[in-house]
Amino acid sequence: MTAHDLTRADWRTSTRSSGNGNCVEVATADGQVAVRDSKDRSGPVLAFDASAWRTFLHGVGEVRRS
Known part of the structure:
Protein backbone atom coordinates (compact mmCIF):
# COMPACT_ATOMS: atom_id res chain seq x y z
CA MET A 1 0.00 0.00 0.00
CA THR A 2 1.25 3.45 -0.86
CA ALA A 3 0.83 6.36 1.52
CA HIS A 4 -0.69 9.44 -0.06
CA ASP A 5 0.29 13.02 0.75
CA LEU A 6 -2.97 14.50 1.98
CA THR A 7 -1.53 17.62 3.60
CA ARG A 8 -2.94 19.84 0.85
CA ALA A 9 -6.08 17.83 0.17
CA ASP A 10 -9.26 19.86 -0.16
CA TRP A 11 -11.60 17.83 2.02
CA ARG A 12 -15.31 18.34 1.46
CA THR A 13 -18.47 17.10 3.12
CA SER A 14 -21.57 16.11 1.23
CA THR A 15 -24.11 18.86 0.64
CA ALA A 50 -11.36 6.63 -9.76
CA SER A 51 -12.93 3.52 -11.31
CA ALA A 52 -13.62 1.92 -7.93
CA TRP A 53 -15.10 5.19 -6.63
CA ARG A 54 -17.46 5.48 -9.62
CA THR A 55 -18.56 1.87 -9.07
CA PHE A 56 -19.24 2.63 -5.41
CA LEU A 57 -21.27 5.75 -6.23
CA HIS A 58 -23.24 3.83 -8.83
CA GLY A 59 -24.00 1.14 -6.25
CA VAL A 60 -25.12 3.70 -3.68
CA GLY A 61 -27.41 5.23 -6.30
CA GLU A 62 -28.94 1.82 -6.99
CA VAL A 63 -29.60 1.24 -3.30
CA ARG A 64 -31.20 4.68 -2.87
CA ARG A 65 -33.59 3.98 -5.75
CA SER A 66 -34.73 0.68 -4.19
Missing part, protein backbone atom coordinates in the same frame (compact mmCIF):
# COMPACT_ATOMS: atom_id res chain seq x y z
CA ARG A 16 -26.65 16.33 1.92
CA SER A 17 -24.95 16.15 5.30
CA SER A 18 -27.21 17.16 8.15
CA GLY A 19 -24.38 18.97 9.93
CA ASN A 20 -24.49 16.68 12.96
CA GLY A 21 -20.93 15.44 12.46
CA ASN A 22 -21.95 11.91 11.46
CA CYS A 23 -20.62 11.97 7.94
CA VAL A 24 -17.57 11.31 5.84
CA GLU A 25 -15.31 13.74 4.03
CA VAL A 26 -13.92 13.17 0.55
CA ALA A 27 -10.86 14.57 -1.22
CA THR A 28 -8.89 13.80 -4.36
CA ALA A 29 -5.16 13.27 -4.10
CA ASP A 30 -2.59 11.61 -6.34
CA GLY A 31 -5.31 10.46 -8.76
CA GLN A 32 -7.16 8.74 -5.94
CA VAL A 33 -10.33 9.50 -4.00
CA ALA A 34 -9.67 9.61 -0.26
CA VAL A 35 -12.40 9.19 2.37
CA ARG A 36 -12.21 9.85 6.11
CA ASP A 37 -14.52 10.13 9.12
CA SER A 38 -15.41 13.76 9.79
CA LYS A 39 -15.25 13.10 13.56
CA ASP A 40 -11.69 11.72 13.38
CA ARG A 41 -9.87 13.88 10.85
CA SER A 42 -6.45 12.65 11.94
CA GLY A 43 -7.58 9.03 11.83
CA PRO A 44 -7.39 6.46 9.04
CA VAL A 45 -8.13 7.29 5.42
CA LEU A 46 -9.45 4.95 2.74
CA ALA A 47 -8.21 5.57 -0.80
CA PHE A 48 -9.85 4.33 -3.99
CA ASP A 49 -8.90 4.66 -7.63
Whole structure:
Protein backbone atom coordinates (compact mmCIF):
# COMPACT_ATOMS: atom_id res chain seq x y z
CA MET A 1 0.00 0.00 0.00
CA THR A 2 1.25 3.45 -0.86
CA ALA A 3 0.83 6.36 1.52
CA HIS A 4 -0.69 9.44 -0.06
CA ASP A 5 0.29 13.02 0.75
CA LEU A 6 -2.97 14.50 1.98
CA THR A 7 -1.53 17.62 3.60
CA ARG A 8 -2.94 19.84 0.85
CA ALA A 9 -6.08 17.83 0.17
CA ASP A 10 -9.26 19.86 -0.16
CA TRP A 11 -11.60 17.83 2.02
CA ARG A 12 -15.31 18.34 1.46
CA THR A 13 -18.47 17.10 3.12
CA SER A 14 -21.57 16.11 1.23
CA THR A 15 -24.11 18.86 0.64
CA ARG A 16 -26.65 16.33 1.92
CA SER A 17 -24.95 16.15 5.30
CA SER A 18 -27.21 17.16 8.15
CA GLY A 19 -24.38 18.97 9.93
CA ASN A 20 -24.49 16.68 12.96
CA GLY A 21 -20.93 15.44 12.46
CA ASN A 22 -21.95 11.91 11.46
CA CYS A 23 -20.62 11.97 7.94
CA VAL A 24 -17.57 11.31 5.84
CA GLU A 25 -15.31 13.74 4.03
CA VAL A 26 -13.92 13.17 0.55
CA ALA A 27 -10.86 14.57 -1.22
CA THR A 28 -8.89 13.80 -4.36
CA ALA A 29 -5.16 13.27 -4.10
CA ASP A 30 -2.59 11.61 -6.34
CA GLY A 31 -5.31 10.46 -8.76
CA GLN A 32 -7.16 8.74 -5.94
CA VAL A 33 -10.33 9.50 -4.00
CA ALA A 34 -9.67 9.61 -0.26
CA VAL A 35 -12.40 9.19 2.37
CA ARG A 36 -12.21 9.85 6.11
CA ASP A 37 -14.52 10.13 9.12
CA SER A 38 -15.41 13.76 9.79
CA LYS A 39 -15.25 13.10 13.56
CA ASP A 40 -11.69 11.72 13.38
CA ARG A 41 -9.87 13.88 10.85
CA SER A 42 -6.45 12.65 11.94
CA GLY A 43 -7.58 9.03 11.83
CA PRO A 44 -7.39 6.46 9.04
CA VAL A 45 -8.13 7.29 5.42
CA LEU A 46 -9.45 4.95 2.74
CA ALA A 47 -8.21 5.57 -0.80
CA PHE A 48 -9.85 4.33 -3.99
CA ASP A 49 -8.90 4.66 -7.63
CA ALA A 50 -11.36 6.63 -9.76
CA SER A 51 -12.93 3.52 -11.31
CA ALA A 52 -13.62 1.92 -7.93
CA TRP A 53 -15.10 5.19 -6.63
CA ARG A 54 -17.46 5.48 -9.62
CA THR A 55 -18.56 1.87 -9.07
CA PHE A 56 -19.24 2.63 -5.41
CA LEU A 57 -21.27 5.75 -6.23
CA HIS A 58 -23.24 3.83 -8.83
CA GLY A 59 -24.00 1.14 -6.25
CA VAL A 60 -25.12 3.70 -3.68
CA GLY A 61 -27.41 5.23 -6.30
CA GLU A 62 -28.94 1.82 -6.99
CA VAL A 63 -29.60 1.24 -3.30
CA ARG A 64 -31.20 4.68 -2.87
CA ARG A 65 -33.59 3.98 -5.75
CA SER A 66 -34.73 0.68 -4.19
